[in-house]
Amino acid sequence: MTQNSAVDPVEAVTSAFADLYGAAPAGVWSSPGRVNLIGEHTDYNNGFVMPLAIPDRVTVAATKTDGRVLRVASAQQTEQVQIDLDKLEPGSVEGWGGYVAGVAWALAAKGASVPGADLYLDGRVPLGAGLSSSAALECAVAVALVELAGLTEPQGLPLAQVAQYAENEYVGAKTGLMDQAASILCTEGHALLFDVLNLSTQQVPFDLDGAGLALMVMDTKVSHSHADGEYNERRESCERAAAALGVDSLRLATVADLDRLTDPLLLKRARHIVTENDRVVAAGEAMGHGDWAAFGRLMDESHTSMRDDFEITCAEIDVTVEVAQANGSVGARMTGGGFGGSAIALVAKEQVEAVGAAVLAAFAERGWNAPVIRTMQPSRGAGRDR
Ligand code: ADP
Numbered sequence: 001m002t003q004n005s006a007v008d009p010v011e012a013v014t015s016a017f018a019d020l021y022g023a024a025p026a027g028v029w030s031s032p033g034r035v036n037l038i039g040e041h042t043d044y045n046n047g048f049v050m051p052l053a054i055p056d057r058v059t060v061a062a063t064k065t066d067g068r069v070l071r072v073a074s075a076q077q078t079e080q081v082q083i084d085l086d087k088l089e090p091g092s093v094e095g096w097g098g099y100v101a102g103v104a105w106a107l108a109a110k111g112a113s114v115p116g117a118d119l120y121l122d123g124r125v126p127l128g129a130g131l132s133s134s135a136a137l138e139c140a141v142a143v144a145l146v147e148l149a150g151l152t153e154p155q156g157l158p159l160a161q162v163a164q165y166a167e168n169e170y171v172g173a174k175t176g177l178m179d180q181a182a183s184i185l186c187t188e189g190h191a192l193l194f195d196v197l198n199l200s201t202q203q204v205p206f207d208l209d210g211a212g213l214a215l216m217v218m219d220t221k222v223s224h225s226h227a228d229g230e231y232n233e234r235r236e237s238c239e240r241a242a243a244a245l246g247v248d249s250l251r252l253a254t255v256a257d258l259d260r261l262t263d264p265l266l267l268k269r270a271r272h273i274v275t276e277n278d279r280v281v282a283a284g285e286a287m288g289h290g291d292w293a294a295f296g297r298l299m300d301e302s303h304t305s306m307r308d309d310f311e312i313t314c315a316e317i318d319v320t321v322e323v324a325q326a327n328g329s330v331g332a333r334m335t336g337g338g339f340g341g342s343a344i345a346l347v348a349k350e351q352v353e354a355v356g357a358a359v360l361a362a363f364a365e366r367g368w369n370a371p372v373i374r375t376m377q378p379s380r381g382a383g384r385d386r
């Protein structure tokens, strides 16, 4: 994997595109990764989530061509991919090119026919770190292809749904709508409170500097191989719990309903989802009031629920969160699908150094590889950069 993160991504893709295809690109588009502040595994239960866009983006330079082929190259991959637009079937393009082919396929399936094009992309969202590089890639390609096709629709939430359709049905990862909605809809300086049942969104101002706070994002660099199977198992458990309760989705269940679940495992899984939805709503209110103590407590409770009831954390993540909490974080929790990836901590600005040092020391003590620790500001969603 090549890294040229010192170079501005718009400049990097523009010059790499020209080198590869022999002319300047018609345009440059990008879309961000995300951290989820609270609301984990709730999206596919029609619940609430509260992500924000991170500064790491996937940037793509592109030009329309006369043919029926997408040629795609990535700064993070050695092979180039050629995608025949007239032979798009789920699974026909494997590997990373599948995310690009999937977006073209999903757009066509929704009646937005895609022209041939040359694309060069450079992704600065770390792959598989729980920060959703896949949705950033899909959404960057989606906004580029829609504009190259001369279309004004789909955009916004319908475009996020196209990208999710690509990931679900073309790539075959049955994820919820949060990642793509965050990548497209998030705005600078805000968290996105998203109600997946009603498809309603609210931009909640998240002024870290004004509150004297920092958002630490700690990538453990761990990705456990059983994650996909576990993810699917959690989805099925939630569906079984909803069926046992006689509701369409766990979004429609309440804490009082949980008593009716006799299977202890389903009870734990459902309890996470039901209480997590309540926590997201409360977190949205706490942020609106600038009640950071309440917001942080909800983050801590969310982590406990993910660890003990939903059982999607792992040792490296739990240690990161516990060390942050022991060193005075306002709140800390895992973010993303789980079994590795990243933890986040909301901390007073002056605590950032101490929390970071303590986490690094805890990893070193256990002989684990050092995590990558950064602070991040809520950033802008998908758009055209040049
Ligand atoms: P996450 O979304 O949590 O980062 P996923 O496994 O869902 O992890 O998606 C990672 C995959 O997305 C990579 O294996 C690769 O196929 C694709 N991908 C992401 N970023 C890039 C990139 N910059 N270039 C090529 N492929 C990428």
Ligand code: MG
Binding pocket: 132, 133, 134, 135
């Ligand atoms: Mg992903």
